[in-house]
Amino acid sequence: MSAATTRSRTPDRLCAEAVDLARAAAEEAAAPGVVGEHTGAVAEGDRVVTHFFECKELGYRGWRWAVTVARASRAKVVTLDEVVLLPGPDALLAPEWVPWSERLRPGDMGPGDLLPTEAEDLRLEPGYSGEDEPEPNSPVSAEMEELAEAEDAEVTAGTPAHLPTVPSRGTIASVAEELGMRRARVLSRYGLHTAADRWEESFGAKTPMAQAAPATCVSCGFLSPIGGSLGQAFGVCANEFSPADGRVVSLSYGCGGHSEAAVMPKPPQPAPPVVDETRIDPFPLRPASDSGSVPPVPDEETAELGHS
Numbered sequence: 001m002s003a004a005t006t007r008s009r010t011p012d013r014l015c016a017e018a019v020d021l022a023r024a025a026a027e028e029a030a031a032p033g034v035v036g037e038h039t040g041a042v043a044e045g046d047r048v049v050t051h052f053f054e055c056k057e058l059g060y061r062g063w064r065w066a067v068t069v070a071r072a073s074r075a076k077v078v079t080l081d082e083v084v085l086l087p088g089p090d091a092l093l094a095p096e097w098v099p100w101s102e103r104l105r106p107g108d109m110g111p112g113d114l115l116p117t118e119a120e121d122l123r124l125e126p127g128y129s130g131e132d133e134p135e136p137n138s139p140v141s142a143e144m145e146e147l148a149e150a151e152d153a154e155v156t157a158g159t160p161a162h163l164p165t166v167p168s169r170g171t172i173a174s175v176a177e178e179l180g181m182r183r184a185r186v187l188s189r190y191g192l193h194t195a196a197d198r199w200e201e202s203f204g205a206k207t208p209m210a211q212a213a214p215a216t217c218v219s220c221g222f223l224s225p226i227g228g229s230l231g232q233a234f235g236v237c238a239n240e241f242s243p244a245d246g247r248v249v250s251l252s253y254g255c256g257g258h259s260e261a262a263v264m265p266k267p268p269q270p271a272p273p274v275v276d277e278t279r280i281d282p283f284p285l286r287p288a289s290d291s292g293s294v295p296p297v298p299d300e301e302t303a304e305l306g307h308s
Helices: 003-009 019-029 142-150 171-179 189-202
Strands: 035-045 048-055 063-071 078-086 124-126 185-187 223-227 232-237 248-251
Touching: 019 035, 019 048, 019 063, 019 078, 142 232, 142 248, 185 189
Parallel strands: none
Antiparallel strands: 035 048, 048 063, 063 078, 124 185, 223 232, 232 248
C-alpha cells in the first residue's frame, strides 16, 4: 500500500475538526430543524473530508446530509466543497424503475386501454412479405405469386400499416383482402411456443388437477377442438362445471368433470308387488242364499223342517 493511499484514508485533522462549518452549511441548505446529530466523517482524499449528519425530514428515513469540506495544500483554512442529501445503508428508497413493458402482467388491461406492440416483436411476423418472393409462413403462396405475375398484378412495397385503407385492385394486398388474409402480422414460431408454454403451465399435465384426474382431455366429450398447429396439442374446455371452462387446455390435462369419468347408471326398475293393491275384492257382509246345503225354495212356509 502506497503512502498516498494511506494518507487518503486518514482524515485530515483540520477538515475532520470542521464539524461546525459543515453543520452550518447543512442547515443553510436544508429546512430549519431537519439537520440532526453528527454521525461521522469519511476521508474522500488528501485534505478532503465528508461529514454526515442525521436527516429528520419526514419521508427520508435513513437518509443523511453529506457535507464535504476541503483544505488547500499548506493552508490552515478549511473551505466548503459540497452539500448534498444522500441515502444511508438502511435508507428508505423508491423501488428501482422498471419499464412498463416489463411491469405489465396478464389481466392488467381494462376497457379503453391500448397495448402497443413493437415493430420487431418476436412473437409476430409479417402476414405477407410484399416482396417478390413470399416468406415460408406467408399466406401468399408461391402459386398465388405466379398467378399475380401472370395477371400483371402489382406487389405492394410495404406492410398493410403503411397501405391505404382500401388496397388498389390487382395488388397482392387486394388478393389477400378477398381471401380473408388481410392481417399485417401473424404469430411467429416464437409466439406459438410462448403461448403453448403459458397454456401448458396453467392447464397442462403437471398441474395437481391433471395428476388426480381419472382421464385426459383428449378422450373427453366436452373438449372443443381448435384449428391450426396448436390444435394438435390444445383444445377448449366446454364443461361448465370444470375449472377450465372456456379456457385453452392441453390434451394431456384432465379433471374430475371428464365426460366418461363417472357415467351414472340407469335407475333400477322396481319389482312387481307381491300383493296387488290396485284391484278391489268384494267382501259381502252376509252369506249368499245359495251358499248352504239346503236348496232354496220359493215358499219358505211350505218347506220341510230340518236338514237331511
